[in-house]
Amino acid sequence: MKVKLKVWRQKNANSPGGFKTYESPALNANMSFLEMLDVVNEELANRGEEPIAFDHDCREGICGTCSLVIDGKPHGPHKGIATCQTYMRSFQNGDEIVVEPFRAKAFPLIKDLVVDRKAFDRIQNAGGFISVRTGSAPDANSILVPKENADLAMDAAQCIGCGACVAACKNASAMLFVAAKVSHLGLLPQGQPERYRRVQAMVEQMDTEGFGACTVTGSCEAVCPKEISLDFIARMNRDYGVALLKGEPKQVAGGAG
Ligand code: FES
Incomplete structure (x- = not known):
């Protein structure tokens, strides 16, 4: 098969960008989308000519590095998978495919299809960790966790921090990402001592980074490669409200917030 690509090319954040059209060479339909870009x-x-710059690492849906908007949708046409798990058999021979970077003020463009997502790292640094002593593995096994909480924590922990939620949101909100990171720790016993300081620090860092507000359109959930539920946003909002009422210092021990 062959496809026509309309790819966003931009030398750096200070240069103007625009679409350039490329005809692909003959492709195997079982190639991944990223392998197609390699070819x-x-x-x-x-x-x-200058190759197209794009982000990738694990190429198996784990690391959250790949970050393309394909035909207007972060991570491409399918639900519940990342760009690297999209295969050329999802397209027809002769298709024109538009490829753009994730676009958000808080994700400044670096080059072509690569954006800077360090804002997510700074949110994590503000409180996305546990600094209390949690003991060794046998200690962890001796702390009973209700099944419902364990399942929910694991659902939230699936977030790979790719930023598709931000790219899909008309407000460029990072609420789904932050909610997932807040919830997977806040649902477990080891996460309780810092639960409210954590949520306050992470939400405030999110605001400092310039992400927009959530207006519950659900576009984040629709494109999330790990299908993180909007319910985690409601959960985070409840914890944030409690944190404000408690009036605890937002600094999490060891964090930057
Ligand atoms: S390259 Fe790691 S999730 Fe896509």
Whole structure:
């Protein structure tokens, strides 16, 4: 199969960007979308042209590095998978495919399809950890966790921090990401001592980074490769309200918040 690609090219954040059209060479339909870009880049390099810059690492839906908007949808046409798990058989021979970077003020563009998502790291640094002593593995096994909480914590912990939720949201809100990170710790016994300081610190860092407010359109949940539920946002809002009422210092021990 062959496809026509309309790809966003931009030298850096200070240069103007625009779409460039490329005809792919003959492709195997079982190639992943990123392998297709590798093949296109090989051709560009052979012609002495600048290859298309794009982010990737694990290429198996784990690391959250891949970050393309394909035909207007973060991570492409399918639900519940990342860009790296999208295969060319999802497209028809001769299709025109539009490829853009994640667009949000808090994710400044670095080059072509690569954006800077360090704002997520700073939110994590503000409170997305446990600093109390949790003992060794046998200690953890001796602390009973209700099944419902354990399941919910694991659902939230699936977030790979890719930022598709931000890219899909008309307000560029990071609420789904922050809610997932707050909830997977806040649901477990080990996360209780810092539960309210954590949520306050992470929400305030999110606001400092310039992410927008949540207006519950659900676009984040719809594109999340791990199908994180909007319910976690409601849960985070409840914890944030309690944190404000408690008036605890927002600084989490060891954190930057
Ligand atoms: S490259 Fe790791 S999730 Fe896609």
